[in-house]
Amino acid sequence: MELTHPEQNLSDPHFQSRSEIIKSIRGDAVCxxxxxxxxxxxxxxxHLAAFNGFRTVLLERDDYACxxxxxxxxxxxGGLRYLANFDFRQVLDGLHCREDLLQVAAHLVRPHSFALAVDRGANLERLKLQLGVTLYRLLSTLTKSRRALPAPALLEDPEVRSRYTIIPFEDALMDDARLVIERIIAARxxxxxxxxxxxxxAHYRRQDGTHAVKWRETGLHSDAPAYELNAGVIVNCAGQWASQVEPVLSRNQKFRLVYSRGAHLLFSKPWRGPVLVRQAKDGRGRVYFIMPHFCGASAGTLVGTTEREISAEQAQLGTASVVEAGEAQELLEALERDFPSLALDRSSLxxxxxxxxxxxxAKGERNIDTAKLSRRHLWVESGGVLSLLGxxxxxxRSIAEDGLRRLLKITQSKLKLTSLRGRLLAGGGVVSQEFSGACRENSVAETVIQACIQRFGSRVREMLAEPGLLQVVAGQVLQGEIELAIKHEQACTLDDLLSRRFGLEYTDGHGIAAAQQLCDSLGLGSGEAERQIGDYKAKIERGQALT
Ligand SMILES: Cc1cc2nc3c(=O)[nH]c(=O)nc-3n(C[C@H](O)[C@H](O)[C@H](O)COP(=O)(O)OP(=O)(O)OC[C@H]3O[C@@H](n4cnc5c(N)ncnc54)[C@H](O)[C@@H]3O)c2cc1C
Structure with missing residues (x-):
C-alpha cells in the first residue's frame, strides 16, 4: 500500500483558528x-468529504470524541466473534481497515497478541474456537494484514495454564480518543x-432541497446567539443521539433502534500479557476481556465486557457513561472466579x-442478545439527511466511504470517490530521534517521553521549535503538548485536556495535580478555573463510585 501525506502543514497560517472558523460559518454561510x-x-x-473536494463543515456540540x-x-x-454468525463481509472489512489504521496511525494503533482462554475439558468449544481462529488467521493472511507477534507471555502463570487451554491470535489496540482528534486534524x-x-x-429543508441549519456555541458560551448555516446535505453522525437529530429514525416501519451499553473497569496493576478473552460462565455467557490500557498515559489493566440492552431514554442521558455498582460487582466476581491468581480485585480497581x-x-424482534446482533452499519436517508446507525x-473509513457513495448516488453526482486508504494522519509519520534526545538532555522522564510520542507521533517535531516546549508540567505532560492541544486541536476546557487530549483521566491520580497549570494555559480566570476543576473532580468521583 502506498502512503500519502496531506499537503497542508499544521503550522501553515491557513490552518484556521477556532475564532476564524466560527466567523466563517456564521451569518448565512454555505457548505x-x-x-x-x-x-x-x-x-x-x-475527512473523506473534504478530501474529495466538498465544502465540508463538522459541528460537535461538546468536545470531539466525548x-x-x-x-x-x-x-x-476484524471481529473473530462475527465468524460465528458467518458474517465474512464484516470480518474482511474490519481486517482491511485494521491494516490501514496500523499504517496511517502507527503511533495510535499497535498490533497486539490476543488469547482465548477455554476451560480444559470443554473439547467441543475448544475445537470450534480453534477452527474460528484458524479461519480468522487465514483471512488476515489473505487481506495481507497478518502480523507475526511473539507468543503470549502472561500465560506462564501456572494457575491460568492449568485451568485453561489458550488459543492465541492477533489483533490491535488503539487510543480511541486521540484517533478522533487526529481525524479532525486531517479533515481540517x-x-x-x-x-x-x-x-x-434544528434544521429544515427548503423548497430548493437545501437545508437551513440553526446552530450555536455551547460550553463556555451558553448565552451565545444562534446562527444559520446553509447546507446542501446533512450527514447525521450523532451516535446514540442520532434519533434526536432526525426523529424520523425512531418511527421507521422496518427496523427498531437498539441501544446497548458496555462497562469497563480500570485497575492500577500493569498488564503485560496478551488481551485475554474469556466467555463468562455466569449463565449469560457474556464475553469479557483483560488487556493493557493502551492510552498515552496509562499503564494499567482494562477489563471490559460485551454490552447489554438499555432504553433509548437511558442511552441519551449523561449517566449512561458511568459504570453501575452492580455491573462492576458482576465483573469482579467473574474475575475472581475465573482468574483468582491475577488478583484483579477491589484493592487495585x-x-x-x-x-x-x-x-x-428488525421491527418486532424482542429479547435480543445484543452481543449477537450485527455490528454492521446502516445509512438511512430521509428528506436529504443521511443518518448513520450502528x-x-x-x-x-469504509463506513464513511459507503456513506459518501450513497450521497453521490442520491445527488446524481458523477464524481468518482477517492478513498482515504493509505492517507497518513498528522502524527503518522516517522518520529524524529532528535526529539527523544532533546528531551533526555532536558532530563525529561522516559515515561513522559514515551507517552508524548504515543500521543503525538511524528508531530513531536513541533515541540522542538523552542526549548520551553520541552518543560514538564506537573510531572505528566510537556508544555509543547499543552500548546499543540490548545492551538491545533481546539482543546477549550480542562476536561478536554485531561480526558481526550492526554488521557490522564485514566491514570491513578487522574491528572488532578496538573489541573491548575492547565487552567492557566487555557487562560481561564480564577472563578472559571475553580468551576472547571470542581466539575472535573465530580466527574472523576462518578467514575470511582464502583461499590
Ligand atoms: C462499550 C463499547 C465498546 C466498543 N468497543 C469497540 C472496539 O473495541 N472496537 C471497535 O471497533 N468498536 C467498538 N465499539 C463501537 C464504537 O466505539 C462505536 O461504534 C463508535 O465509537 C461510534 O462512534 P460515533 O461517531 O458514531 O458516535 P459518538 O462517538 O458517540 O459520537 C457522536 C457525537 O455526536 C455528538 N452530537 C450529538 N448530537 C449533536 C448535535 N445536535 N449537534 C452536534 N453534535 C451532536 C455527540 O456529542 C457525540 O460526540 C464499542 C462500542 C461500545 C458501546
Missing part, C-alpha cells in the same frame, strides 16, 4: 456537506471547517467508564 457529530464516524466522514468514541474497548479488529488539513462546542439545534452503541434490529470504530 456542501454538514456533518453533525465529532465522534470517529463524523470525523472520518468529514461520546462512545472515547469509551470503546479500544480494540481494532483538507479544508473542512470543524468546530467543537457547537450544537446543531480505581476507575470505570461505559460506552453506548446503537444497533439495528457500525464499529474500526471500520469508520
Amino acid at each position: 456542501d456537506i454538514l456533518v453533525i457529530g465529532g465522534g470517529i464516524q463524523g470525523a472520518t466522514f468529514a 461520546g462512545t468514541s472515547s469509551r470503546s474497548s479500544k480494540i481494532v479488529h 488539513q483538507e479544508g473542512a471547517r470543524c468546530l467543537n462546542y457547537a450544537q446543531v439545534m 480505581f476507575y470505570g467508564f461505559a460506552g453506548v452503541r446503537t444497533m439495528v434490529a 457500525g464499529k470504530y474500526t471500520t469508520a
Whole structure:
C-alpha cells in the first residue's frame, strides 16, 4: 500500500483558528456537506468529504470524541466473534481497515497478541474456537494484514495454564480518543471547517432541497446567539443521539433502534500479557476481556465486557457513561472466579467508564442478545439527511466511504470517490530521534517521553521549535503538548485536556495535580478555573463510585 501525506502543514497560517472558523460559518454561510457529530464516524466522514473536494463543515456540540468514541474497548479488529454468525463481509472489512489504521496511525494503533482462554475439558468449544481462529488467521493472511507477534507471555502463570487451554491470535489496540482528534486534524488539513462546542439545534429543508441549519456555541458560551448555516446535505453522525437529530429514525416501519451499553473497569496493576478473552460462565455467557490500557498515559489493566440492552431514554442521558455498582460487582466476581491468581480485585480497581452503541434490529424482534446482533452499519436517508446507525470504530473509513457513495448516488453526482486508504494522519509519520534526545538532555522522564510520542507521533517535531516546549508540567505532560492541544486541536476546557487530549483521566491520580497549570494555559480566570476543576473532580468521583 502506498502512503500519502496531506499537503497542508499544521503550522501553515491557513490552518484556521477556532475564532476564524466560527466567523466563517456564521451569518448565512454555505457548505456542501454538514456533518453533525465529532465522534470517529463524523470525523472520518468529514475527512473523506473534504478530501474529495466538498465544502465540508463538522459541528460537535461538546468536545470531539466525548461520546462512545472515547469509551470503546479500544480494540481494532476484524471481529473473530462475527465468524460465528458467518458474517465474512464484516470480518474482511474490519481486517482491511485494521491494516490501514496500523499504517496511517502507527503511533495510535499497535498490533497486539490476543488469547482465548477455554476451560480444559470443554473439547467441543475448544475445537470450534480453534477452527474460528484458524479461519480468522487465514483471512488476515489473505487481506495481507497478518502480523507475526511473539507468543503470549502472561500465560506462564501456572494457575491460568492449568485451568485453561489458550488459543492465541492477533489483533490491535488503539487510543480511541486521540484517533478522533487526529481525524479532525486531517479533515481540517483538507479544508473542512470543524468546530467543537457547537450544537446543531434544528434544521429544515427548503423548497430548493437545501437545508437551513440553526446552530450555536455551547460550553463556555451558553448565552451565545444562534446562527444559520446553509447546507446542501446533512450527514447525521450523532451516535446514540442520532434519533434526536432526525426523529424520523425512531418511527421507521422496518427496523427498531437498539441501544446497548458496555462497562469497563480500570485497575492500577500493569498488564503485560496478551488481551485475554474469556466467555463468562455466569449463565449469560457474556464475553469479557483483560488487556493493557493502551492510552498515552496509562499503564494499567482494562477489563471490559460485551454490552447489554438499555432504553433509548437511558442511552441519551449523561449517566449512561458511568459504570453501575452492580455491573462492576458482576465483573469482579467473574474475575475472581475465573482468574483468582491475577488478583484483579477491589484493592487495585480505581476507575470505570461505559460506552453506548446503537444497533439495528428488525421491527418486532424482542429479547435480543445484543452481543449477537450485527455490528454492521446502516445509512438511512430521509428528506436529504443521511443518518448513520450502528457500525464499529474500526471500520469508520469504509463506513464513511459507503456513506459518501450513497450521497453521490442520491445527488446524481458523477464524481468518482477517492478513498482515504493509505492517507497518513498528522502524527503518522516517522518520529524524529532528535526529539527523544532533546528531551533526555532536558532530563525529561522516559515515561513522559514515551507517552508524548504515543500521543503525538511524528508531530513531536513541533515541540522542538523552542526549548520551553520541552518543560514538564506537573510531572505528566510537556508544555509543547499543552500548546499543540490548545492551538491545533481546539482543546477549550480542562476536561478536554485531561480526558481526550492526554488521557490522564485514566491514570491513578487522574491528572488532578496538573489541573491548575492547565487552567492557566487555557487562560481561564480564577472563578472559571475553580468551576472547571470542581466539575472535573465530580466527574472523576462518578467514575470511582464502583461499590
Ligand atoms: C462499550 C463499547 C465498546 C466498543 N468497543 C469497540 C472496539 O473495541 N472496537 C471497535 O471497533 N468498536 C467498538 N465499539 C463501537 C464504537 O466505539 C462505536 O461504534 C463508535 O465509537 C461510534 O462512534 P460515533 O461517531 O458514531 O458516535 P459518538 O462517538 O458517540 O459520537 C457522536 C457525537 O455526536 C455528538 N452530537 C450529538 N448530537 C449533536 C448535535 N445536535 N449537534 C452536534 N453534535 C451532536 C455527540 O456529542 C457525540 O460526540 C464499542 C462500542 C461500545 C458501546
